[in-house]
Amino acid sequence: MDSSFLLLILFAGLLVFMFLSSRRRMKKQKAELEQKARETVPGAEVLLQGGLYGTIVEYDGEDLDKPAHVEIAPGVVIKVHSQAILRIVDSAAGTVTEDEYIEAEETEAEYVAGVADGDITSISDDQRAARQHAADAERDDKDRPAV
Numbered sequence: 001m002d003s004s005f006l007l008l009i010l011f012a013g014l015l016v017f018m019f020l021s022s023r024r025r026m027k028k029q030k031a032e033l034e035q036k037a038r039e040t041v042p043g044a045e046v047l048l049q050g051g052l053y054g055t056i057v058e059y060d061g062e063d064l065d066k067p068a069h070v071e072i073a074p075g076v077v078i079k080v081h082s083q084a085i086l087r088i089v090d091s092a093a094g095t096v097t098e099d100e101y102i103e104a105e106e107t108e109a110e111y112v113a114g115v116a117d118g119d120i121t122s123i124s125d126d127q128r129a130a131r132q133h134a135a136d137a138e139r140d141d142k143d144r145p146a147v
Contacts, residue, residue, distance in 0.1 A: 037061045039088040046070065049084045056085075 040046070044056045054070035057077055067079040 036085075036088060040068075040085060045089040047086045047089050048080060049086050053089065054078070059085075 040056060040059050040061060042056050042058060045053065046056055047053055048070065052070075052072055054072040056068060057071050058069040059082065060066045060068075064082045066082065068082045068085060069077050070080055070085075071077045
C-alpha cells in the first residue's frame with residue numbers, strides 16, 4: 001500500500017513537470033516567432049531553409065499562406081513560402097568597428113614582437129615546458145630522503 005502511494009505521487013509529480021516544461025517551451029517558441037514576425041520586413045536580410053541568403057522585398061505577416069518575395073541577387077526575386085524563412089540575419093553582428101580593428105592590430109604587433117624576442121612561445125612549447133617542469137619536480141621529490 002505504501003509503495004503504490006509513493007509511486008502514484010511520483011507519477012503525479014512527473015506529469016506536473018512535463019506539463020510545466022511543455023508550457024515553458026511553447027511560450028519560448030511563441031516569443032521567438034513573434035520576434036521573427038516583427039523583424040521580417042522589406043529590406044531585412046534573411047536566411048532561407050535551403051541555405052540561400054536574400055533580402056525581403058515583400059512579406060505579409062498576417063497571411064502566412066501568401067508567398068514572400070526574396071531578392072537573392074540584384075534583380076533576381078524569388079517567391080518562397082513564408083515559413084521557408086529560417087531566420088533574420090543580423091548584418092551588424094559580424095562587422096568589426098574601426099576601434100576593434102586598431103586594437104587587434106596593436107595586439108598582433110605586440111604578439112609578433114614577443115615571439116621575435118623569444119618572450120612568447122607556442123602553446124605546444126608551453127605544454128612541453130610544463131611537462132618538463134613537472135617531471136623535474138617529481139624527480140626532485142624522489143631524490144629527497146623520506147622523513
